[in-house]
Amino acid sequence: MPNRLANATSPYLLQHADNPVDWREWGDEAFAEAERTGKPVLLSVGYAACHWCHVMAHESFEDEATAAQMNARFVNVKVDREERPDVDTVYMAATQALTGQGGWPMTVFLTPDRKPFYAGTYFPPTARQGMPAFSQVLDAVSAAWDDRRDEVVSSAAGIAAQLAEQRLVAAPGAVTPADLDAARQGLERDFDPTYGGFGRAPKFPPSMVLEALLRDGSEQALEMASRTCTAMARGGIYDQLVGGFARYSVDAHWVVPHFEKMLYDNALLLGVYTHLWRRTGDPLASRVVEETVDWLLRELRTPQGAFAASLDADSLDASGHLHEGAFYAWTPEHLVEVLGPEDGAWAARVFAVTTAGTFEHGASTLQRPGVGEDEPERLAGVRARLAEAREQRARPGRDDKVVAAWNGWLVDSLVEAAEVFGRPDWREAARAAAELVWEVHWQADERRLRxxxxxxxxxxxAGILEDHSAVAAAYVRLGCATGDPVWVERARTLLAVVEEQFPDGRGGWFDTAADAEALYTRPQEVTDNATPSGLSATLRALHLMARLTGEDAYARRADEAAATVGALVPRAPRFAGWLWAEAVSEVLPAAAPVEVAVVGPAGPERDALVRLAWDRAPAGSVVVAGEEGAAGFALLEDRSARDGRPTAYVCRGFVCRLPVTDPEALAEQLRTV
Incomplete structure (x- = not known):
């Protein structure tokens, strides 16, 4: 008998719809029930691709006895952290404050007025490794609630008040060239010169930091960026058969990933590898871009044209048991079975598959250290045969919900890749995803994205700050690439919502809207983690909009917000990647973005100028093309084609150099602007 989650839109919640637990979605109804019955709330937060979420669900939430214990003593609420990042953020802060650590699944016990009083992450069904059994936790919390309720309620009020009073650590200040040097030097101390990346295991793809290093462009910065990108692309964190990055590596060498694949990682890394190609011309970067886009279009694109959230880490192994990485791991015997003795042995060397194994039970993840690349046709054939054979395995589950911000970041990166690599089919895929977000997520009556x-x-x-800003930036990019001003007007609408609903009164923004549900504290995260912060995503959108429209109000607002957190760049560069990247573009003259207008008749000549501009202009630049007199873009106004030929104008702050019609002349201007 399905529970109350049966009508949810979240695939994660639907995974729990047949649990014997009487789950409810987050909302007033659940807390009214807690108030009516006098029970505390058991809040469980996770996401569809989370391995340990699946483990706890199987061990505890599918168990009749455990469910009966939960149903009798608690009002049980299940939350998808990807759908409600605001709920996840504030209760993760409580979990970390109470336990010193965080993670998912997250388990938090709340009073009926939503205040936390006890928290943890994964609890096993029996006590082990210093962790209490989940049933013991339920007993202890229930006993405390029944026997010492006044004390528990008072404690919860104190915890909530303390957390609500915690303000962002003051980090104001405009970023200077010296701050940028300090950020790079600080990062060098954390850099792993052998395996790339920063810090120790586990290692996450440092997407935002890599963007900052590529914008910096110094020898040291490019060395760190290139080494890290190469190590990830050759490691087990990257799917060596079909492309796409896993969420993180459990080791320092990028060998064994946590196998879930997230849209946001691949969206952000697509932008990084496109930028790496533009900076260095490294063919590895070009290959990663093409393979990643192909994988995204094949495996994450939804029937409606947008992109799904993730693929699970787990899938059924050959014995029919759910196992992490079962879809991706190989033994030498597996390779020989598919490829035959000669090619199987060769593939084991090419992909570093050993008899001892690099993963579990003698199996290996596939790496690509560089062996066999002198036989490209053989390598391509082996990869294709292995990929085809792998398709006969049970596939990981897909969380097919569409997240607005993640699709925004993908559209942003995909548009740039399309223009740099001359792939109009990629641009059309980006346009379709952007259209779906507007047609489905934008609620005109609410003036808000879902x-x-x-x-x-x-x-x-409701959408949060990052949703509105990521989608706005994507729409600016798409407006430039398509020459359709409707995208710019939509971006303008979304940025107006940001200013109407999200300001914090101190120059920055909250993550939730002014009219959003009031939690015990209003979330405001300004550091980048797995994804850019809402603040840094907003700075990116404002800067792009300012460069395209020439409207100083957007630039002034970006400067005001950046000044509230500028000190984070030299203090914590690993967690301020996009703040750092935007600061590079604003502070260093050599990295300053430009505006490029290309006017004249459509055709191969104009296309060549446009593609060159996308490829050679500094990061953060805008490029727009159109016929003479095309409406809707200030950058195209009063620009004329010379001698009837497509003509490029390279500008900074709408002050332009002499127009050129020759690609070599345009390339020279972009080198010396």
Whole structure:
């Protein structure tokens, strides 16, 4: 008998719809029930691709006895952290404050007025490794609630008040060239010169930091960026058969990933590898871009044209048991079975598959250290045969909800890749995804984006700051690439919502809107983690909009917000990647973005100028093309084609150099602007 989650739009919640636990979605109804019955709330937060979420679900939430214990003593609420990042953020802060650590699944016990009083992450079904059994936790929390309720309620009020009073650590200040040097030097101390990346295991793809290093462009910065990108692309964190990056590596060598694949990682890394190609011409970067886009279009694109959230880490192994990495791991015997003795032995050397194994039970993840690349046709054939054979395995599950911000970051990166590599089919894929977000997520009557959708139906959660800003930046990019001003007007609408609903009164922005549900504290995260912070995503959107429109109000607002957190760049560069990247573009003359207008008749000549501009202009630049007199873009106004030929104008702050019609002359201007 399905529980109350049966009508949810979140695939994660639907995974729990048949649990014997009487789950409810987050909302007033659940807390009214807690108030009516006098029970505390058990809040469980996770996401569809989370391995340990699946483990705890199987061990505890599918167990009749555990479910009966939960149902009798608690009002049980299940939350998809990707659908409600606001709920996840504030209760993760509580979990970290109470336990010293965080993670998912997250388990938090709340009073009926939503205040936390006890928290943890994964709890096993029996006590082990210093962790209490989940049933013991339920007993202890229930006993405390029944026997010492006044004390528990008072404690919860104190915890909530303390957390609500915690303000962002003051980090104001305009970023200077010296701050940028300090950030790079600080990062060098954390850099792993052998394996790339920063710090120790586990290692996450440092997407935002890599963007900052590529914008910096110094010898040291490019060395760190190139080594890291190469190590990831050759390691087990990258799918060596079909492309796409896993969420992180459990080791320092990028060998064994946590196998879930997230849209946001691949969206952000697509932008990084496109930028790496533009900076260095490294063919490895070009290959990663092409393979990653092909994988995204094949495996994450939804029937409606947008992109799904993730693929699970787990899948069924040959014995029919759910196992992490089962879809991706190989033994030498597996290779020989598919390829035959000669090619199988060769593939084991090419992909570093050993008899001892690099993963579990003698199996290996596939790496690509560089062996066999002198036989490209053989390598391509082996990869294709292995990929085809792998398709006969049970596939990982897909979380097919569409997240607005993640699709925004993908559209942004995909548009740039399309223009740099001359792939109009990629641009069309980006346009379709952007259209789906507007048609389904934008609620005209609410003047707000919805955070998620599924099967073309919007979810109930309101979009947060990152949704509006990421989508706005994507729309600016798409407006430039298509020459259609409707995208710029939509971006303008979204940035107006940001200013109407999200300001914090101190120059920055909150993550949730002024009219959003009031939690015990209003979330405001300014550091980048797995994804850019809402603040840094907003700076990116404002800067792009300012360069395209020439409207100083956007630039002034970006400067005001950046000054509230500028000290984070030299103090914590690993967690301020996009702040750092935007600061490079604003502070260093050699990295300053430009505006490029290309006017004249459509055709190969104009296309060549446009592609060159996208490829050679500094990061953060805008490029727009159109016929003479085309409406909707200030950058095209009063620009004329010379001698009837497509003509490029390279400008900074709308002050332009002499127009050119020759690609070599345009390349020279972009080198010396």
């Amino acid at each position: 955070r998620t959708s599924r099967d073309g139906r919007p979810g109930g959660a």
